[in-house]
Amino acid sequence: MAEPSHVETRLTALEVRMEEVAADAAAARHLAAARDRDLADLGVKVDANRSAINALGLQTAGRFDQLENRFDQLENRVDQLENEMRTGFDEMRTGFAEMRGRLDQTAGGQQQIVDLLTGLISGQGEQ
Template identity: 40%
Template structure:
């Protein structure tokens, strides 16, 4: 059997080890509690970041959709404006063409009148060259 002095030393050593183990367990429990608090905070942070990202994505999508609508409206307005400009341009060309046609008619009438004058002058000249006794 073990000696009583030896038994007391062994029991004292065991008690010291148990106190150390109890301290370690208490510290481990405190560390675990702190880790749970940190994990909970990280969970909330991740949830907040996800919400912020979701909100940012929705805002970005809304902005892009608004820009697309604005560009579509702008393109429509430009297309309509170009159609109006083309229409006015064609009307202007038609008006110029009518003016040229009118001027051509007047120039043709003037040329015909001048031709008649030339014919009359030629007639007068040819009659003046003939001896008619005057």
């Protein structure tokens, strides 16, 4: 059998070691609790970021819809202006053609006057 002093020394060492292990276990529990709080805080932050990103996505989609509507309006307005321009050019061409016809008629009338005057002048010179 072992000596009582040897057993007592071993028992004292074991008790000291048990206190160290208990302190280590308490520290580990404290660290685990802190880690759990950190993970919970991180989860809250991740959820907040996810919500912010989703809100930005919705806001951006809304703005793109507004831009698309504005571009559609602008495109319609440009189409309308183009149609008005083409109609105006067609009217202008028609007006120019009418003016050309009238100028041709006027030139024909003036030529008749010139011919008559030439005939009269020639006739007076012969008398």
